[in-house]
Amino acid sequence: MTAALWAVVTGRTDGPLGERSLPSMTPRQAKPIIWLLCLTPLAWLVYRVVSGRLSANPIDDITDFTGQWSLRLLLVSLSVTPIRRLAGWNGIIQWRRLLGLFTFFYVCLHLSTYVVLDQFFDPTSIVADIAKRRYITVGLTGFLILLPLAITSTTGWIRRLGRRWQRLHRFVYLAAVCGVIHLLWIVKGDDLREPALYGSILAVLMAIRAYYWTR
Amino acid sequence: AALANVRKSPLSTTGEKLNPLEDITSYNNYYEFGTDKSDPRANSGRFKPAPWTVKIDGEVGKPGDYTLEDLLQRFPLEERIYRLRCVEGWSMVIPWVGFPLRDLLKVVEPSAKAKFVEFTTVQRPSEMPGLRYPVLEWPYREGLRLDEAQHPLTIMAVGLYGKTLLNQNGAPLRLVVPWKYGFKSIKSIVRIRLTTGQPQTSWNLSAPEEYGFYSNVNPQVDHPRWSQARERRLGEFLRRETLMFNGYGDQVAGLYRGLDLKRNF
Numbered sequence: 001m002t003a004a005l006w007a008v009v010t011g012r013t014d015g016p017l018g019e020r021s022l023p024s025m026t027p028r029q030a031k032p033i034i035w036l037l038c039l040t041p042l043a044w045l046v047y048r049v050v051s052g053r054l055s056a057n058p059i060d061d062i063t064d065f066t067g068q069w070s071l072r073l074l075l076v077s078l079s080v081t082p083i084r085r086l087a088g089w090n091g092i093i094q095w096r097r098l099l100g101l102f103t104f105f106y107v108c109l110h111l112s113t114y115v116v117l118d119q120f121f122d123p124t125s126i127v128a129d130i131a132k133r134r135y136i137t138v139g140l141t142g143f144l145i146l147l148p149l150a151i152t153s154t155t156g157w158i159r160r161l162g163r164r165w166q167r168l169h170r171f172v173y174l175a176a177v178c179g180v181i182h183l184l185w186i187v188k189g190d191d192l193r194e195p196a197l198y199g200s201i202l203a204v205l206m207a208i209r210a211y212y213w214t215r
Numbered sequence: 216a217a218l219a220n221v222r223k224s225p226l227s228t229t230g231e232k233l234n235p236l237e238d239i240t241s242y243n244n245y246y247e248f249g250t251d252k253s254d255p256r257a258n259s260g261r262f263k264p265a266p267w268t269v270k271i272d273g274e275v276g277k278p279g280d281y282t283l284e285d286l287l288q289r290f291p292l293e294e295r296i297y298r299l300r301c302v303e304g305w306s307m308v309i310p311w312v313g314f315p316l317r318d319l320l321k322v323v324e325p326s327a328k329a330k331f332v333e334f335t336t337v338q339r340p341s342e343m344p345g346l347r348y349p350v351l352e353w354p355y356r357e358g359l360r361l362d363e364a365q366h367p368l369t370i371m372a373v374g375l376y377g378k379t380l381l382n383q384n385g386a387p388l389r390l391v392v393p394w395k396y397g398f399k400s401i402k403s404i405v406r407i408r409l410t411t412g413q414p415q416t417s418w419n420l421s422a423p424e425e426y427g428f429y430s431n432v433n434p435q436v437d438h439p440r441w442s443q444a445r446e447r448r449l450g451e452f453l454r455r456e457t458l459m460f461n462g463y464g465d466q467v468a469g470l471y472r473g474l475d476l477k478r479n480f
Contacts (some may be wrong), residue, residue, distance in 0.1 A: 056307075057242060057252070057449055059447070061329060116450075120454075121453075125444070132442075189250070189350040189351045190349055190350055191348065
């Protein structure tokens with residue numbers, strides 16, 4: 001079962017369990033699965049909104065939910081390269097752009113929930129928030145870093161920017177740090193469980209990169 | 216269970232739409248049961264609010280252990296409809312049932328040295344799963360100045376919507392101070408101690424720059440992470456202006472005459 005799944009997902013039949021002659025999957029076949037998986041949280045949210053399953057403060061629920069999935073998908077996107085290195089699975093690289101764009105999609109949902117539902121376009125209070133509240137400042141910084149990365153994610157831009165493209169896209173690490181700090185500065189009391197979890201995953205992913213960079 | 220002989224109080228807030236029982240019992244901050252708003256309802260099933268005894272001691276003439284039945288027999292119950300403003304920027308309107316704390320304090324006879332009142336929440340790790348995590352300094356502690364505690368608006372609540380409190384709302388006995396942020400209204404109280412000095416409070420210990428001892432609702436003094444100028448009344452879409460002292464300024468502003476409310480936030 002594991003071997004079959006491995007083969008289907010990776011397109012490799014010489015997987016860790018060494019089984020052969022299993023059906024394999026090309027990136028073109030894999031993409032619909034990524035679409036489905038990445039849209040599942042949104043579908044779940046829409047279902048909860050429509051069926052009245054949110055709490056007495058639905059706007060806060062939507063803000064939390066879209067924020068959490070932004071960070072989760074960002075970490076999933078950042079796992080692509082480490083998995084590729086560790087598992088020797090080069091095919092996975094072709095999913096990276098789609099995962100990154102879905103991350104940006106959830107970030108946009110998160111930001112527009114704040115601007116539209118939470119503040120209802122109130123410019124005075126939004127500007128005050130950005131200036132005074134450090135968790136909002138750092139969150140917005142993360143968004144502003146991701147914005148040019150999303151724009152330059154097309155094949156045309158990759159070609160045009162050449163070597164500079166990779167340098168530009170390394171800023172995604174900074175955006176991830178912003179995301180974790182954003183969460184860290186929202187939690188109340190001394191409840192660091194969530195930011196600590198996301199922060200450690202990010203640290204591990206960066207450590208794997210550092211290992212391959214310095215080798 | 217339904218509470219008998221509850222009379223309406225003239226001190227109730229009028230002209231505001233009550234939040235439905237479902238809002239009040241499903242959207243709670245009670246970290247002893249977990250930090251999500253839905254946790255208190257989900258995780259408080261094992262909590263036993265009976266039998267219940269509250270110890271009253273410190274600077275009082277008549278210290279002692281008072282059972283909930285003692286209190287219910289001694290003090291007539293009133294319905295008090297109050298706004299509740301959370302420091303996180305949301306609010307509700309809740310029909311509490313309880314009795315004035317000042318009546319209880321009268322019975323225990325505060326000494327001339329008593330200046331403050333310290334309240335402590337029960338600490339039962341086997342019934343309160345949130346206590347496993349050091350989110351705050353357990354047990355939860357709160358405090359009031361004696362004159363705040365003796366104010367007619369300050370009540371000990373035992374119910375809401377005419378029925379006994381549910382565990383997620385602080386059963387069986389909690390404080391309600393309507394002009395202060397909600398976290399001051401400490402739940403499931405087992406100890407009331409009158410003191411000469413200002414008591415330590417859990418939130419102030421955790422983040423002193425964010426949560427002051429007074430924590431009066433004040434739209435002019437922002438919390439470092441939230442503007443306090445406006446609030447979302449649960450059930451409404453647009454935020455509304457937050458009122459000074461949560462709209463109870465006529466009754467309570469006198470308590471703070473001459474006090475710099477920016478410094479004493």
